[in-house]
Amino acid sequence: MVIVEFLGPIGEESLELEAKTLHDVAEQLQKIDTISAWLDKCAVAVNDQMTSDLSMELKSGDRVSILPPVCGG
Amino acid sequence: MVIEFLFYLLYVGAKMELYNGSLDVEQIFSKWLHEEAESNYGAYIPFVGTIRAEDGIEALSFDIYEPVLEAWFNSWVEKAEKLGAKVKMAHAIGDVPVHTSSYISAVFSPKRRVALELIDEFVEDFKANAPIWKYDVKEGKRIYAEDRSTPMSGSGLLA
Numbered sequence: 001m002v003i004v005e006f007l008g009p010i011g012e013e014s015l016e017l018e019a020k021t022l023h024d025v026a027e028q029l030q031k032i033d034t035i036s037a038w039l040d041k042c043a044v045a046v047n048d049q050m051t052s053d054l055s056m057e058l059k060s061g062d063r064v065s066i067l068p069p070v071c072g073g
Numbered sequence: 074m075v076i077e078f079l080f081y082l083l084y085v086g087a088k089m090e091l092y093n094g095s096l097d098v099e100q101i102f103s104k105w106l107h108e109e110a111e112s113n114y115g116a117y118i119p120f121v122g123t124i125r126a127e128d129g130i131e132a133l134s135f136d137i138y139e140p141v142l143e144a145w146f147n148s149w150v151e152k153a154e155k156l157g158a159k160v161k162m163a164h165a166i167g168d169v170p171v172h173t174s175s176y177i178s179a180v181f182s183p184k185r186r187v188a189l190e191l192i193d194e195f196v197e198d199f200k201a202n203a204p205i206w207k208y209d210v211k212e213g214k215r216i217y218a219e220d221r222s223t224p225m226s227g228s229g230l231l232a
Contacts, residue, residue, distance in 0.1 A: 072205030
């Protein structure tokens with residue numbers, strides 16, 4: 001199981017998913033209405049490292065963070 | 074290598090600073106000035122972000138994801154170091170009332186040109202890629218400042 005956490009204003013509880021790659025995570029999140037609307041504007045980190053590789057392999061216990069649009073300062 | 078770099082960060086005191094609520098600008102300015110008093114930098118260029126009163130807000134409020142912010146900041150420490158410069162940053166967490174400060178960054182460098190250019194890049198990249206979320210506070214309620222927010226690099230990967 002991997003843990004998916006939704007940061008900042010998304011306001012959803014963390015999920016545990018069966019996933020071997022980030023692509024698997026994407027497929028499952030796209031099916032959740034309250035989350036799918038955020039996905040086109042969110043960046044992704046795995047274990048706190050930003051990533052742009054959808055084929056990235058995941059292992060049990062990995063933490064996937066979903067980061068919505070930012071505005072610091 | 075990673076461990077060596079972490080020791081380097083400790084050695085040079087290059088740690089981002091997070092505070093609950095408004096920043097004490099004078100205290101932070103003064104602290105940074107003293108930290109580098111003997112470092113032989115010829116230029117010290119700070120940027121201070123202050124909350125403006127507009128659209129009936131009482132305050133802005135901030136959420137921060139610290140692990141990714143720290144990695145982002147450390148990449149700038151490394152970039153500045155290659156130019157012989159040093160970056161510093163302080164940011165507020167939670168509510169920051171109007172007319173007080175939520176964000177200070179600064180660049181120290183031997184000569185002015187590097188610091189002038191670096192403060193521009195550093196602040197702009199901060200606005201685009203630091204994992205911080207801003208909310209307007211109106212009548213005690215937090216409202217996500219979606220229209221002023223920017224998707225980070227690589228957004229849309231899971232769409």
